[in-house]
Amino acid sequence: MQKEQQQLAELVKGKKVAFIGAGVSHKTLIEEFVGLGAHVTLCDKKNSVDDFGSYAETIRRLGIDLSLGEHYMDGFQGQDIILRTPGFEYYQKPLQDAIAAGTLVTSEVELFFDYCPCEIVGVTGSDGKTTTTTLISKFYEAAGRKVHLGGNIGAALLPMLPDVAPEDVAVVELSSFQLISMRKSPKIAVVTNVTPNHLDHHKDMQEYIDAKRNILLHQVPPCREVLGYENDITRSMVPDCKGKQVWFTRLHDTDNGAFLRGDGMLCMAEDGVVTPFLAQKDIKLRGLHNIENLLAAAAAVWGEVPVEAIQKVGSTFTGVEHRIEPVRVLDGVTYYNDSIGTSPTRTIAGLRSFDQKVILIAGGYDKHIPYEPLAPEVIAHVKNLVLMGATGPRIEKAVCEHPDFAASGLTIQHADTMQHAVELARAAAQPGDIIILSPASASFDLYPNFEVRGREFKKIVNELK
Known part of the structure; x- marks a missing residue:
């Protein structure tokens, strides 16, 4: 067992751990945590163990305690650790009461950030997260780095921990629901834009903005921040930046970041040097918004990967499923x-x-x-x-x-x-x-x-x- 996995084992062994919901990532982690010696309670709105379908057999085999139905949050009481799912609203009173009582409330992504031994690149925003995250991962892969891709993009990261080496890179898409309680930030942080979204879950727009800002607030220099210049809210986040802040913009030239030049060249300006790196006509992605995603991704990895890797991916990548x-x-x-x-x-x-x-x-x-x-x-x-x-x-x-x-x-x-x-x-x-x-x-x-x-x-x- 590698050092990071050992530290996770020390955190959970002998502890009472409640999981909110049995989504894909929690199903994997519940089995792992039971194996590491945790006493697990599953808290879920479902009314009986049989409502879990084929997973009911696993629940019985692992001897998991259940807190189900209308009062499922009663299971939060007396727990040492609660793992919340991103869809569970962080500021609900039973969860805040547990925090006040000394319970560690965390999540799969937060634990990964706590124990990950390699550099982390994080991407958030209202639009463009998945394409930007995917492009960044492909840039690193084209440069020969081993990449661990996950977070809001679909794959749980914590189960990957045993396979993560210090020389790897983790590229993580982060939603406001994941960020709202996070107290660690990635080494390289991208905020594409912030526009009204998820206001059925967030108390108001300010809570949503503040959740997004968490990707920046806990960075430790040396670090890098990539912000969308064309969005008023992301532009206002400059005071939160602690490292090398750069822009990306399709509509303006900049001397600090990635931009689309008037002649149709994507360029990067940094330290007084402007480097054209890709012609717009050579990009396979449809839509001007995807030019912005490419600029954001290039600005994130600039200096970390060869320009040739950016050019190769930028001229061949055709997009992610469900996006035009x-x-x-x-x-x-x-x-x-x-x-x-x-x-x-x-x-x-x-x-x-x-x-x-x-x-x-x-x-x-x-x-x-x-x-x-x-x-x-x-x-x-x-x-x-x-x-x-x-x-x-x-x-x-x-x-x-x-x-x-x-x-x-x-x-x-x-x-x-x-x-x-x-x-x-x-x-x-x-x-x-x-x-x-x-x-x-x-x-x-x-x-x-x-x-x-x-x-x-x-x-x-x-x-x-």
Whole structure:
């Protein structure tokens, strides 16, 4: 057992440890913690062990205590350690009471940060996190480094700990839910932008911003911070920076960071030297927002990897699933899956990626974020709008109340299901048209996550005759 794993074992051995929920990462960790000698309690809203399906057998085999149902948070009492899941709101009273009573409240990501022996690069923001994180990981891989990729991007990091060597690099996508309680920050931190999001979970916009700032607040020099210049909130984070702060920007030249020059070259300016490193025409990623993601990723690794590695990845990488992902051409109509469009700003970026008006499928779970900023973009970039879900009426109201709506010729329809939405969109399409799923909303009204939503859309489209 390596040193870091030994330290984790010393933390949990003989301790009473409660896990909130049995998601993918917790299922792995529960087994590991029992093996390390912890006395584990699983706290979950489910009403009985049988509600866990196939995992019920594991619960019984491991002898885990259960605190279930309406009062599942009663299981927090008397615990030495509580591992929360990102979806569990940090400031709920039972959790804060446990902290006040001396319980260590932590998470899988926080423990990884505590014990990880290698350099960590962290990425957060309202938009662009996953593509930027993926690009950074590919830059390091192209440079010959072993990369551990995880966090909000989908893979649990703590179970990777036995395989992490000091010379490796961990590249971590961090959500506001993960950051809100973190007391360690990565050596290299990227904040892409901060716009209204997740206001169904955060008390207010300030709590959301403060959670994002945690990626910077606990850095220890020498360190590096990459901030989006075009976003007022990220620009205001400069006083939080403790190391070498650089910008990324598509709209301005800068003498401190990565930028898109007027001649179409992506450049990096640092220490008085401007280095052009990639031509915009050679980039395979669709959309100007992805130029920004490339600039952010390059600014993060500048000086850490050879320029040739950035050039190689930047000119070959075609994107991440569910992000303006081409699905199919049928009857001359091209279908795109942009299910990652869980907020208006993401959907706006997707719409701006096309040089023609599109047919847009939008709507979903309501995160209590404003839709007025989406309205002029829909009017400018959409000819047929198919709405579904709880936010459908809210999006329609914002669009219809815009002063340019009456003259726009935009048609709006409503669908009950994704199948119905695709059928309505297809009926409205002519050869040469583009249909894009970019909901500007979360998926939780109908789907467990945006990935499942995107894959159902692709399945429906691919089964069209």
